[in-house]
Amino acid sequence: MSAPLVSVSYVSTATEPFDDERLAALLSYSRRANHAHELTGMLLYRRGRFFQVLEGPRDAVEHLMDAIRGDDRHTDVRVLLSEDIDERRFTEWTMGYEPISVSPSPAPAGFRDTFDDLESDDDDAIIRAVRELTVWFRARSTSSAALLGSASSR
Secondary structure, three states, X not given: OOOOEEXXXXXXXXXXXXXXXXXXXXXXXXXXXXXXXOOEEEEEEEOOEEEEEEEEEHHHHHHHHHHXXXXXXXXXXXXXXXXXXXXXXXXXXXXXXXXXXXOOOOXXXXXXXXOHHHXXXXXXXXXXXXXXXXXXXXXXXHHOOOOOOOHHHO
């Protein structure tokens, strides 16, 4: 029998901006380390903010979250949702990534162009936002060839 699975969603602020090269290096390292520890998930980065979902065996996820909290590239690490799961949502991705570009024109009404709504004090609103971002990522990733690498390296 395999170890019980947990999913943790969090946001953090980058202490310094990440350009494409720096993000690529972070993703490369994360994918190798996550594969070795049976972790899967997704990462979004926009305007100096990270949103990440990690899933895997509880001990491995907790160990990685401790490392993230101690990583000087992050500040204001805030766990939004931690839950036991029966199956992985990101089975094919050791770390799926989707770049979110910043448009020069204003976003349409109702469009999330920041992670600010994840800073709410309303737990129900946060859970809805986490679920929306997760569904958006999975739908976009399965219909797009924009992800880096093959399924086995994501």
